[in-house]
Amino acid sequence: QNAICYNCPPEWADWGTQLRNIQEATGITVPGDNKNSGQALASLAAERQNPVADVVYYGVSFGIQAAQDNLVTDYKPARWDEIPAGLKDTDGKWFAIHSGTLGFMVNVDALRGKPVPQSWADLLKPEYKGMIGYLDPASAFVGYVGAVALNQALGGSLDNFDPAIGWFQQVQANQPIVPKQTAYARVLSGEIPILIDYDFNAYRAKYKDESNVEFVIPQEGTISIPYVMSLVSDAPHADNGRKVLDFVLSDQGQAVWANAFLRPVFASAISPEAQSRFLPDTEYARAGTVDYGKMAEAQRGFSTRYSKEVH
Amino acid sequence: MSLSHQAHQTLSDTRHIAPPLDAPSRLDAGLGWLLTLAVASFLIGPVLLSVLAGLTRNYFTGVQSGLTLRWIGEVWQLYSDTLARTGIVALGTLLICLLTGVPLAWVLTLHPGRTSRILEELLTLPVAVPGLATALALIVSWGTLPLLRSSTLFIIIGHVLFTLPFMVRAARASMQGTELIQLDEAAATLGSSRLKRFLGIIVPNALPGILAGSLTVVTLSVGEFNLTWLLHTPLTKTLPVGLADSYASMRLEVASAYTLVFLLMLLPLLVGLQWLAARTPRASLS
Amino acid sequence: MTRRGWIWFALPATLVFLAFWLLPMIRLAWLGQTGRDGGSAYLTVLSEPLYWRSLFNTVLLSAAATLATLILAVPVARFLAHHREFRGRGTLIALLTFPLAFPGVVVGFLIILLAGRQGILADLTERLFNDPVVFAYGMAGLFLGYLYFSLPRAISVLTAAAEQIDPALPAAARTLGANAWQRFAHIELPALKPALIAAGAMSFATSMGAFGTAFTLATQINVLPLTIYNEFTNYANIPVAAALSILLGLITWLILAVAHHLADAQQGAGA
Amino acid sequence: MTTHPPTSITLQHCAKTWASGRPALQPLDLHIPAGEILALLGPSGCGKTTLLRLIAGLERADAGSRILFGDRDVGDLPAERRNVGVVFQNYALFPNLNVAENIAYGLRIRGVAQAQQRQRVEELLALIRLEDMARRRIQQLSGGQRQRVALARALAVTPSVLLLDEPLTALDAKLRDHLQTELADMLRTLGITTIIVTHDQQEAMILGQRIAVMSAGRIEQTGSAQDLYTRPESAFVGDFLGQTCQVRGILHGARLQAGHLPLRFRPHAARLEPLQHGDLAATITARYFLGDQIRYTLRLGDGQSLQITAPPDCAFQAGEQAGLRILQSAAH
Amino acid sequence: MTTHPPTSITLQHCAKTWASGRPALQPLDLHIPAGEILALLGPSGCGKTTLLRLIAGLERADAGSRILFGDRDVGDLPAERRNVGVVFQNYALFPNLNVAENIAYGLRIRGVAQAQQRQRVEELLALIRLEDMARRRIQQLSGGQRQRVALARALAVTPSVLLLDEPLTALDAKLRDHLQTELADMLRTLGITTIIVTHDQQEAMILGQRIAVMSAGRIEQTGSAQDLYTRPESAFVGDFLGQTCQVRGILHGARLQAGHLPLRFRPHAARLEPLQHGDLAATITARYFLGDQIRYTLRLGDGQSLQITAPPDCAFQAGEQAGLRILQSAAH
Numbered sequence A: 001q002n003a004i005c006y007n008c009p010p011e012w013a014d015w016g017t018q019l020r021n022i023q024e025a026t027g028i029t030v031p032g033d034n035k036n037s038g039q040a041l042a043s044l045a046a047e048r049q050n051p052v053a054d055v056v057y058y059g060v061s062f063g064i065q066a067a068q069d070n071l072v073t074d075y076k077p078a079r080w081d082e083i084p085a086g087l088k089d090t091d092g093k094w095f096a097i098h099s100g101t102l103g104f105m106v107n108v109d110a111l112r113g114k115p116v117p118q119s120w121a122d123l124l125k126p127e128y129k130g131m132i133g134y135l136d137p138a139s140a141f142v143g144y145v146g147a148v149a150l151n152q153a154l155g156g157s158l159d160n161f162d163p164a165i166g167w168f169q170q171v172q173a174n175q176p177i178v179p180k181q182t183a184y185a186r187v188l189s190g191e192i193p194i195l196i197d198y199d200f201n202a203y204r205a206k207y208k209d210e211s212n213v214e215f216v217i218p219q220e221g222t223i224s225i226p227y228v229m230s231l232v233s234d235a236p237h238a239d240n241g242r243k244v245l246d247f248v249l250s251d252q253g254q255a256v257w258a259n260a261f262l263r264p265v266f267a268s269a270i271s272p273e274a275q276s277r278f279l280p281d282t283e284y285a286r287a288g289t290v291d292y293g294k295m296a297e298a299q300r301g302f303s304t305r306y307s308k309e310v311h
Numbered sequence B: 001m002s003l004s005h006q007a008h009q010t011l012s013d014t015r016h017i018a019p020p021l022d023a024p025s026r027l028d029a030g031l032g033w034l035l036t037l038a039v040a041s042f043l044i045g046p047v048l049l050s051v052l053a054g055l056t057r058n059y060f061t062g063v064q065s066g067l068t069l070r071w072i073g074e075v076w077q078l079y080s081d082t083l084a085r086t087g088i089v090a091l092g093t094l095l096i097c098l099l100t101g102v103p104l105a106w107v108l109t110l111h112p113g114r115t116s117r118i119l120e121e122l123l124t125l126p127v128a129v130p131g132l133a134t135a136l137a138l139i140v141s142w143g144t145l146p147l148l149r150s151s152t153l154f155i156i157i158g159h160v161l162f163t164l165p166f167m168v169r170a171a172r173a174s175m176q177g178t179e180l181i182q183l184d185e186a187a188a189t190l191g192s193s194r195l196k197r198f199l200g201i202i203v204p205n206a207l208p209g210i211l212a213g214s215l216t217v218v219t220l221s222v223g224e225f226n227l228t229w230l231l232h233t234p235l236t237k238t239l240p241v242g243l244a245d246s247y248a249s250m251r252l253e254v255a256s257a258y259t260l261v262f263l264l265m266l267l268p269l270l271v272g273l274q275w276l277a278a279r280t281p282r283a284s285l286s
Numbered sequence C: 001m002t003r004r005g006w007i008w009f010a011l012p013a014t015l016v017f018l019a020f021w022l023l024p025m026i027r028l029a030w031l032g033q034t035g036r037d038g039g040s041a042y043l044t045v046l047s048e049p050l051y052w053r054s055l056f057n058t059v060l061l062s063a064a065a066t067l068a069t070l071i072l073a074v075p076v077a078r079f080l081a082h083h084r085e086f087r088g089r090g091t092l093i094a095l096l097t098f099p100l101a102f103p104g105v106v107v108g109f110l111i112i113l114l115a116g117r118q119g120i121l122a123d124l125t126e127r128l129f130n131d132p133v134v135f136a137y138g139m140a141g142l143f144l145g146y147l148y149f150s151l152p153r154a155i156s157v158l159t160a161a162a163e164q165i166d167p168a169l170p171a172a173a174r175t176l177g178a179n180a181w182q183r184f185a186h187i188e189l190p191a192l193k194p195a196l197i198a199a200g201a202m203s204f205a206t207s208m209g210a211f212g213t214a215f216t217l218a219t220q221i222n223v224l225p226l227t228i229y230n231e232f233t234n235y236a237n238i239p240v241a242a243a244l245s246i247l248l249g250l251i252t253w254l255i256l257a258v259a260h261h262l263a264d265a266q267q268g269a270g271a
Numbered sequence D, E: 001m002t003t004h005p006p007t008s009i010t011l012q013h014c015a016k017t018w019a020s021g022r023p024a025l026q027p028l029d030l031h032i033p034a035g036e037i038l039a040l041l042g043p044s045g046c047g048k049t050t051l052l053r054l055i056a057g058l059e060r061a062d063a064g065s066r067i068l069f070g071d072r073d074v075g076d077l078p079a080e081r082r083n084v085g086v087v088f089q090n091y092a093l094f095p096n097l098n099v100a101e102n103i104a105y106g107l108r109i110r111g112v113a114q115a116q117q118r119q120r121v122e123e124l125l126a127l128i129r130l131e132d133m134a135r136r137r138i139q140q141l142s143g144g145q146r147q148r149v150a151l152a153r154a155l156a157v158t159p160s161v162l163l164l165d166e167p168l169t170a171l172d173a174k175l176r177d178h179l180q181t182e183l184a185d186m187l188r189t190l191g192i193t194t195i196i197v198t199h200d201q202q203e204a205m206i207l208g209q210r211i212a213v214m215s216a217g218r219i220e221q222t223g224s225a226q227d228l229y230t231r232p233e234s235a236f237v238g239d240f241l242g243q244t245c246q247v248r249g250i251l252h253g254a255r256l257q258a259g260h261l262p263l264r265f266r267p268h269a270a271r272l273e274p275l276q277h278g279d280l281a282a283t284i285t286a287r288y289f290l291g292d293q294i295r296y297t298l299r300l301g302d303g304q305s306l307q308i309t310a311p312p313d314c315a316f317q318a319g320e321q322a323g324l325r326i327l328q329s330a331a332h
């Protein structure tokens, strides 16, 4: 009994526990998969004739893209109606399962006494030279989210990426490390003291891995991003896939996300204990949303521009 | 030729015998020695670091945090399936390489003409051309076949393309020259059929090369990443793919421990290759 | 007459190669012809400075790494060839060739351990100068990585070649009055030339295609393999990925062909 | 020892052209009576090995050629079905098999019973006097021992024809000298129709009952050693079978007179006499003592230079004048 | 051609021990007068090359050894400062340089002006008669041509001593025969003190004005070819310089009588006579006609077997009985 999920990395968002729960509850084995959202989408496109995957997990804009390209098919799981509008495709080609907020994940020890940066502007200070990392905005989805968040915060819009591009050009002076894939472990090891990343990663480092890691929501603001799942068109094990999708939306499934410091799509799943570990809501007030459909459309243009103008 | 072998027993020489006058000068030997050591430490230093990191409780704090096998245990738990799969892929690759490569090597030896040169040149293209391109080509043309794409065989095919030239070259090295051809002819005049000659005379006498080729094939397959990274599916992860995963998402210690496991897997292969390399000149046909 | 009938033995390998490499490659080349927006992806690739820069980086880096590899490998090979019997020689050679089989990802990881932020080098310089030296993630790190996987192969090829040099040649030069440097420059180096070309070609080709190392080092420089990977995985832009792959393959193959031609010319003079 | 009754070999209009179009053998006819030992002698590259390979079936002759063993046309049979015994120049012994296994190989292939194989191998080991080396690896044999094992392997299958390609060339001079007569004895005892290829005239003379001299893909002359040496039909044969000297002169009875005809003779067919006794006056420019003979370099009155040999007791020294006398001219 | 006045070579108590402790040369003394050509003859592995390398400065002699060129002690000079010309066994021509560049190499190293280099190379090319091959690559030369280029390269720097290590061994028999006398002539014209290493007795006899026979790191005997052949001081020297036969018998004056002493003689020092004229009755078991001689295998009455040679006109056939007469015994 298998189901293949693209981009369900055991080390990200605690998919490891989730996959284990799925196995226990449904008997379906889902192997972990370390793609990122973009890779998952690309693989679906490459395998259109002969899909390998049954379900896929990715950032919302990839879901929109996949739906447009007909790589995924509609499925409305049991609790479909409870999902807030705007966090699901009307046909059911994608729907959110949880979301995360972008900010700074800071390994305080690795700062070697320097203050914890509080704003996008702080990161441009020379004292953080060699300490900043962000995922490649031109290729990794998290990187793109960072760019959008920063752009919004600095007064840009999805039609105008000038502020973000300007910031990236300036930050080059600080010689950032730009990995192509998750770099969670590198923050922990201190290799990247400051990483632009999601809150849940930072909390995981802080509470699960017990490192001296802080999460910072920058003063200028940021955005939250829903992560969504879809059933792949012509999935080889479509039935198993549906069961998996049902499960991640179940109370049991949603609780896993909350315990992994993500905001589950059903807020009721958050236990008070889990809630206490998040930054206070006043901080989260600075996290906005954007038009995810438009964000998806703008990605390619931004990537091209970034590749051309930032080095 | 006896003019020649000016070996230099000088290093271990304690007897009072003058060094040969045509020995390389002290300076030459000294500099060479230093540089060789420097290069060796560049190559081996990081390996040692990695081994150490894989056994250290907390590499960030250093060795004083104590040594542990915990990380290796964790690797075993998380990635033991990749170890087994890597073994299967390597053996499958080897089998196909043996069945196709050795006969081909023999034909190329017999017909050392233009066509053979072109064929051999073509065959080495998957090595010369970056693995990504080969993998892409495989995916776009054979990836559409149901079952094949998600099976281990798909990865084996990729590995065969990449390792076959090495098998052919190594086997040919043992067949080179006219000696084996003459053995074949001798066997023919004694009444032996083609298949019997191939199995009874050619293969046994090309064995050193075939062995060396086999070890090379297995070694390359075990370490292959460029192709595998694109060819694998979540169900067909091999060791290097797992390594890349762990480098990205695991603690440094776990990644190091995983590397350590990989090195342990490679070690017997490399030792075998060394041993063969040292032996082959003597094992060559007389 | 005895040879003709063997031809069938070549069939399995030839079929495997045709079916799984040549035809797919042709297919891939054809895909590059059918761009996303209707136009040929080859045109897109050729008209886009981004790709040119990526190509330029790749070639430059590979060439530099190759050159450095040869410069380091020659003295090592000479040393090993001149000293055939000393205790620990086998171990030394094993150490020098052990990394031969490391995949690019491992090499990348090792370079991070060496020159990354947590690397031994950073640690040392931090302690000594209070200013950690870190260069794993840039051009320098990639260069080091390429050097790392090229050296073992170059050393084994060159050592074999150096051992092949007839010791009577330098001895003859000696009786004619040549000093150590003259013997090296006039006799040894020319004798090593074919091996230098072969080792250089090998190092260059591997560097051109090296994906794992760059992937792990997460470097900011775009080398062509990474560009291809990005096109394929992040944008699912298969035509451009195909076109770039074909381009990279062609260039690598071309440079190798030139090198082989040079080596053959050398050999030809020798035959 | 079981042997077949010997077969004659007949080549009719036998030719070979390489794929490149270059001819290796001109159409040639050759008949070797059953049981004869023929030595094929010729310079390197003249096509000796090629001819042998045609007979063995390792190479296919041009269309129109006929190769008969007795009166059976074998031209279309591949090597594995001709039943020829071949001893290759470098012996081509199988290094993965030991001495006994090498000898038994042909029998094994033919599915001969184990016991019979063993018996036959023992017979052959006795013949080549290597009884106690049955289990030796090939690499542990000396050159001469290998040569004999190769012969035994070829004989094991009781071939109708035995072909030897330069069987002694791979050995060093002293050993070669010794084995020549030994091999000659053994072959004469066996009585199989045999062809021995060689480029060494002494070897041909010792081993061959008859000699065929080849040159550039052609058979120049066939006959006994003495025939060929004393009555060569061409300058090529004469030169190839031994040194020849040449002076311009005419032989009148036993006396030489200065003249313009080139006169050819063997170096030992000349004699140095005191000046007044010789036919031609010669200055000795060099004298090399070689043990069993002395080699003289002479300059004749008209400036011609030549080398002759004399018995080791010849006392003429370099710088002296002597009379040259030619005892017998080579008839060509 | 510029040449230095020749230098004598003197070895005093010259020995060589390998690092392993194995002796290569026992302490030996040898004097080669200025201008002499000495042939160093001995079986493989006896230390000939080692001795040559000591003199060339490529190997260092054991402490206490002295090597003098004239009266200058060169023992501590490295090869590049001894000014010796060496022709290596396989010539060791530089494959990356053409013929002219090879010959000029020593001059180039010495910084001789281009024009002078060119002139000297031309002189030498003329000497070795390869004027039109100056631009050829080494790989395009035949063995004999290579040998001459190697000689020219060694001569270019006007060495005080010329050392040749088996200069003809790499060539095939016919060519070797031809070049032996040519090289001998050339060396005698040059007048340089020369040592030629060889393991071929004919080569030593033709090339050397004097021969030193070596065995196992020792010089056994030194003398002219005729001396060594006819008056060997040891069985080794006698055997090494030519075939010997042995019968049990005693020579009384010129007559042989059956006896128990082993009597040794050269194969050509025996003669076959009609049975009643010979000293010992012999059965001819085989007769091989070899052109300039006939080889007979004989069996004597007591079962001894031996091979002798006879002139080509000897008429005894295999199977016949003859009388064996020994003309002269080898005196050892």
Ligand SMILES: Nc1ncnc2c1ncn2[C@@H]1O[C@H](COP(=O)(O)OP(=O)(O)OP(=O)(O)O)[C@@H](O)[C@H]1O
Pocket: D018, D019, D024, D042, D043, D044, D045, D046, D047, D048, D049, D050, D051, D199
């Ligand atoms: N397979 C081949 N294809 C083309 N030419 C060949 C082939 N084999 C031999 N030759 C050429 O044919 C000629 C005759 O070759 P062959 O081997 O019969 O000579 P040979 O008399 O045996 O000489 P050797 O004494 O050197 O062995 C030579 O010029 C050789 O180069």
Ligand SMILES: Nc1ncnc2c1ncn2[C@@H]1O[C@H](COP(=O)(O)OP(=O)(O)OP(=O)(O)O)[C@@H](O)[C@H]1O
Pocket: B002, B003, B005, B006, B007, E018, E019, E024, E042, E043, E044, E045, E046, E047, E048, E049, E050, E051, E199
């Ligand atoms: N560098 C060396 N170290 C140790 N032993 C050596 C060395 N070179 C030669 N020998 C040994 O010393 C002995 C004499 O060698 P040498 O080369 O002088 O012999 P040779 O008379 O020239 O023989 P050949 O005729 O085979 O060339 C041989 O037994 C040889 O194996």
Ligand SMILES: [Mg+2]
Pocket: D048, D049, D050, D165
């Ligand atoms: Mg031949």
Ligand SMILES: [Mg+2]
Pocket: B002, B003, E048, E049, E050, E165
């Ligand atoms: Mg020698």
